[in-house]
Amino acid sequence: MGTLLRITLVVLAIVVGLCVHKYQELTSSAPIPQLNDAExxxxxxxxxxxENTTIKDFDISAKKELIEDLKAQLSRPxxxxxxxxxxxxxxxxxxxYLKxxxxxxxxxxxxxxxxxxxxxxxxxHFETQIQGLRVHFIHVKPKSIEGKKVVPxxxxxxxxxxxxxxxxxxxxLTKPNPKSEYVFEVIAPSLPGYGWSQGASKVNFGPAQMSLVLRNLMLRLGQExxxxxxxxWGAxxxxxxxxxxxxxxxxxxxxxxFIIDHPMIPLHKLLRNWFPSFFIKEENRIFLKPLYKEFILNLEESGYMHIQASKPDTIGTTLSQNPVGLAAYILEKFSTWTNPAYKQLENGGLTKRFTLDELLDIVMIYYTTNSITTSQRLYSEGFTIAHFALNLDATHINVPTGCARFIHDFLPLTDFELGLRFKNIVHSTYHKEGGHFAAMEVPETLYSDFVEFVAKVFTKPQSKQ
Structure with missing residues (x-):
């Protein structure tokens, strides 16, 4: 073997070794951030x-004067x-169609x-005080549990x-189903700053900090x-x-x-794009788009996110006490996020999957609580240097995980990409009906998927934390 060839092979081996080392470094688990869960x-x-730890009944009634004023506003030319x-x-x-x-x-x-x-x-409906915030939540216990296992x-x-x-x-979820041995005690909070829950008064209340408030709510209710x-955001x-x-x-x-902030996601997406047969079954490839189409879709649909992540109070001010603008801003998402093809329709396909009563209920919650600005601040706090520095997406999750993809939702990730963070995916499905608001659009499908996942959680060996 010639000297030049030997040198080339040595250099190549070094380069490969460095690449492997760097890959292992980038895909290893980041440490769990230590946050103050009583901040x-x-x-x-x-x-x-x-802190007042009392759990109280909560009346969600809107003031009559507010409803009368809304009627007056909607009656103007x-x-x-x-x-x-x-x-x-x-x-x-x-x-x-807005008319x-x-x-x-x-x-x-x-x-x-x-x-x-x-x-x-x-x-x-209930409320309690956690870390200085009044947190609203729905709490529904199953009425009949005979022969069923109740899980919070x-x-x-x-x-x-x-x-x-x-x-x-x-x-x-709360009604016993003969197809499942489980029934659920449901706690559904309004996120702090959304609807009937109080928004933070301090900066840096991001997704990590908000998640601790929700965890503390469960502990308050005795759910260890x-x-x-x-x-x-719930994901x-x-x-x-x-x-x-x-x-x-x-x-x-x-x-x-999904994973938004992991350095290896672009490489994993490239590999999946080049060699799809290695990473996803042929019948599920319709859920994936070529990378250039992903890029275009991101540009088309993420404008709201950039506004809310940078100037939430400005856009919030234009929408507060502006019912027509608020309805247009919110309901437009229920069109294109339910099915991107609906943007070709004059009515946005809004009533194809929902009723106007359902959609206006959501608008009314934001309007009567004047919470549009505080809801949008989560984007601003979630896209800061401080939040990304927590490196949450690079911290491995070993808890049993279930991922359900719906055909019209945004840019789903395969188990290959999700495996960078989620190390114990026990349930992975693809549904050829439904979009971003699955709980509201196809609740039966989401329920069936969820109970299938739960059955796997309690039958498979649990990973050590």
Whole structure:
């Protein structure tokens, strides 16, 4: 063997060794961040704060004056810019259809507000004080448990949703089903700053800190070990709870499993894009898009995120006490996030999967609680250098994990990519119906997927934490 060839092979071996070492370094688990789980987030000084641990009934009724004022606002002349000819929702909410939504809101929905409010009150609502914040939550216990195992479940919503997303799902979870030996005690909190829960008064209340508040809520209710299910922010918060407090979590299930901040994600996506047959079954490849289409979709659909991550109070101010603008801003997401193809339709396909009553319930929760600004601040706090420095996405999760993908949701990750963080994926599914708001759109499918996951959690050996 010639000297040059020997040198080349030695250099190549060194390079390969360095690459392997670097890969192992980048894919090893980051340490669990040590956060203060009693940090005060309320107004004023923490020195004067004494936590009231009482759990109280909570009345979600809106003030009559607010409803009367809303009627007056919706009765004013509606001055809107006409949409471009032949356009659906490609430029945002189509103003021709917005006129119909406003008319329905004013003339049909609000006259029966008492009925809608009674519907929202069908589940028991409570509040308690945690770390300086008044936290609202729905708590539903199963009425009949004969022959069933009751398991506590933390159900976490996202933006621009609310606990209203779960009104079809909760009855399925809390009613015994002959196909499952489990029934669930459901705790569904309004995220701090969303709906009926108080927003933080201090900066740096990000997804990690919020997840500890939710964990502390479960401990307040006497639930030392529980399951988690969530989508959107609920997926992130749920994964954070598992990361920071794995000893409290029996299993984590999400309809939006993803990793946003891991240095190896781009490489794993490239490998999956080049050699898909190694990483996903052929029948499920329709869930994935070529990388250039992923990039385009991200550009098209993430504008709101950049605004809310940088100037949440500015956009919040334009939407607060502006019912028409608020409805357009929120409901547009229920169009394209349910199915991107709906943007071709003048009505955005909003009533293909939901009723206007359901959608306006969600708008009303934001409007009557004036919580749009505080809800959007989570984006600002979640995209800071301080938050990324926690390196949560690089901290391995060994708790049993279930990931359900829905065909019209955003850019799902395969188990190959998710394996960078989730080391114990016991349940992985692909559903050819449904989008981002699965709990609200296809609750039966989500329920069936969840109980299949739960059965695996309690039959497979548990990994050591």
């Amino acid at each position: 005060y987030w309320g107004p004023g000084s923490a020195e004067k704060y004494k 509606l001055v809107l810019t006409e949409p471009l000819e032949g356009v659906g929702f490609q430029y945002g909410f189509n103003t021709n 119909e939504v406003v008319a329905y809101w004013r003339d049909t929905y609000l006259p029966k507000w008492g009925e809608r409010e009674a519907f929202l009150k069908q589940f028991p 479940l933390l159900l976490i919503h996202g933006w621009p949703g609310s606990v209203r997303e779960f009104y079809r799902l909760i009855p399925l 070990k529980f399951l988690i299910q969530g989508g959107d 992130i918060l749920g994964a954070n709870i598992v990361t920071l407090s794995p000893q409290n979590v029996l299993g984590y299930h999400s309809n939006f499993c």
